Structures are given as C-alpha cells and as structure tokens.
Amino acid sequence: MLSERSAETVRATLPAVGGAIGEITSLFYDKLFAAHPELLRDVFNRGNQANGTQRQALAGSIAAFATALLEHPDTRPDAMLARIAHKHASLGVTAEQYQVVHTHLFAAIVEVLGEAVTPEVAAAWDEVYWLMANALIAIERRLYEEAGADGADTWREYRVVARLHETADVVTFLAAPLDGGPVPAFAPGSYVSVQVELADGARQIRQYSLSGRPDGMLQFSVKRVAGAPDGEVSTHLHRQVHTGDTLRISAPFGDVTLADGDTPVVLASAGIGCTPMIGMLAHLAATGSQRQVLALHGDRDELSHAFRADLEQLVAKLPRAEAQVWYERPLGERPAERTGLVDLAGVDIPAGATAYLCGPLPFLRSVRAQLLAAGLRPADIHYEVFGPDLWLGQEA
Structure with missing residues (x-):
C-alpha cells in the first residue's frame, strides 16, 4: 500500500x-x-x-x-x-x-x-x-x-415515548420517529448518536448503545457521568429530556455487532458496558436462538447493576444460556453472584466461542487476556469501549 x-x-x-x-x-x-x-x-x-x-x-x-x-x-x-x-x-x-x-x-x-x-x-x-x-x-x-443517507446526513427527529429508570444513574429512553416512518434496521450491539442543544447553544453529540428491540422504536440507555465536571450530555438527558420531548438521533452504526451463526457466544461486560450485551441477549431471545451463551458481568453492587432483572429473564428464555455475575461490594449474598472483579478461573469457557466485550479499558484488557488463556483465538474476541478508544491498535 x-x-x-x-x-x-x-x-x-x-x-x-x-x-x-x-x-x-x-x-x-x-x-x-x-x-x-x-x-x-x-x-x-x-x-x-x-x-x-x-x-x-x-x-x-x-x-x-x-x-x-x-x-x-x-x-x-x-x-x-x-x-x-x-x-x-x-x-x-x-x-x-x-x-x-x-x-x-x-x-x-x-x-x-x-x-x-x-x-x-x-x-x-x-x-x-x-x-x-x-x-x-x-x-x-x-x-x-x-443507512439510506443523503450524503452524510443520517439524522432524524424522534419523540421520547417513555423514560425508564434502571438505576439511580441509568435511564433508558424509548423513542419513535417523529415522521411516523419505520425505525432503521440495526444489528445487535449497534449504537446511535444523540445530539442535544445545551444551555450555551452548543449542539453536542454522544453515542449510546441500543439496549433493546421494542417494536417501532429505538431504545438506548444513558448513564449519568458524574465527576469534575459532570458529563454535559448525559446530565442534560437525565435532567431535561422527558416523555414527549424531541431528540435528534442518527442512524445506528457500530462495528462490534453480534454475528449470525451457531457457534457459542461469550458476552462479557462491566458497568454500563452491559447495554450492548443486553441488546444482543434480547435479539437471541427474540429469535429463539439455540446457541450456547455465556453472559459475564461485573459491577460495583446490586443497586448499580443496570438491567439486572433483564439479564436473568433473557438468560432464562435461552435453552443453552447461563450468567455469571461479580460484585465488588455486594449488598447481599446469592449463590449466582461472586465477590470482586471478573475472574474467569473456574468458569467453563465454551471451545470455539466468539466473545464480545464492553466496559472500561482495564476490564477489557483483563478479560481479553483471560479468554486468550482459556483458548479463544484473538480474532474471535471483539470489544467495544465507550468514549475515545485508547486501546486502538494495541490488541496484538
């Protein structure tokens, strides 16, 4: 070249x-x-x-x-x-x-x-x-x-149909096209961009994973970013956007999406990285998949775990699926939960599986290394990281 x-x-x-x-x-x-x-x-x-x-x-x-x-x-x-x-x-x-x-x-x-x-x-x-x-x-x-775009313009106006509080810091938005047309097709694991106008007139854009497949709507979930300063767009969405309001949303995109086939699947996430994984699980359940599925998730505690009930319900719908959950500081004790960070020691990783990872960079590095040690091929481990990709080109 x-x-x-x-x-x-x-x-x-x-x-x-x-x-x-x-x-x-x-x-x-x-x-x-x-x-x-x-x-x-x-x-x-x-x-x-x-x-x-x-x-x-x-x-x-x-x-x-x-x-x-x-x-x-x-x-x-x-x-x-x-x-x-x-x-x-x-x-x-x-x-x-x-x-x-x-x-x-x-x-x-x-x-x-x-x-x-x-x-x-x-x-x-x-x-x-x-x-x-x-x-x-x-x-x-x-x-x-x-995406059927005229040039590079994939933006459409959507009306917020519902807001669902997943945790104290995570809200799910269900939005339907304002023009009454169909929602665009998307692959499980895709994300959309959401553009909002802030108080100073800036029209800032953020990406959010599609966390479900409701008929005629897009579903995405937003974790409020707290810090110094707080996240501009996530705070605006949490505080200012309610049912009936209008949002400007792009067509769905994303390169880490669930591939068709019958090979085993490992879905590993931490924190709000669960959103694309829940979207993948929803697709597998909706299509009656017979694939072997292993869902792995790590979080701070039970109250911080967004889509906790959804994880249990979706896994229960799949005949060959199981879930393993780790909490750093668990509030209770349940046999299906483990304490600490995600540790795959003792976890039976399906041979020949394709793995999808989403979460903070230290989590991605740790779980990828453990999956490689368990025998998965580097080419079969795909990751999504929220925000700028500081791991790009370093997968080795």
Missing part, C-alpha cells in the same frame, strides 16, 4: 514522529478549533477534549496505522479502520473535512518538528495520511449508503 520510497522514510522518522505525536495532536486540535470553532461546539466531545483522551486516541490511531503499513505492507488494517469509520459515520463526518484536518495536522507537524520535516519527509507522511483518509472516506461512504 505504501510506496517503497515513502516506507523507508516513514520507518526512519516514525520514532521521531511517534515521540512527538502527543504534542503534534495537541497543537493540531488547537489550530483546528481556532479556525473552525463550530467543530468543537457541535461535533467534537468537549469533555474528551478537555481531559485529553480524544487527543490521545488520535495520536494512537495515526501511530498504529503507520506501524501497520510498515509491518504488514500487503494488508490493510481493516478492523482499525472500521472502528473509526463507524464512529465518524455516527457523527456525520464528511469527505471534505479530511482536507481540513490535513491542513491543520501538517501545520502542527511542521511547527513541532521544524527543519526535520524535509520535502521528502512531508511527502511520505502525506502519503500515510491520505492512505488512511481515503480508506475511511470509502468505508464511510458505504455506511452512509447502507
């Missing part, structure tokens, strides 16, 4: 670029938002920009893509590209915006690295950028076409 001449230059300069990529991406975002403040206001997650996680994710994806080009020159890192493309499609990223990003990213590279950026170095990294950008543009164009 990468020309031989550019590959030599990228290989020689990757340590320098990689070592400075954090500074480069930080400066890039400063330049981008100075020139296009509307992107920070209406597209990018302001919280992730403030805490630096989005900048880390961009740095990691660029370095991982360049490394993949050098280490596997005859293959394209499709898994990495698909993850990014689905997120971009859910935000409505357009092909034209890649040129805007290129302008400010390369200005940042030149400013940080100075005279080291010779015309040859600039040309090589320009090739890397456009290989990645054009691949993403092509994938995103296909995703928009599959």
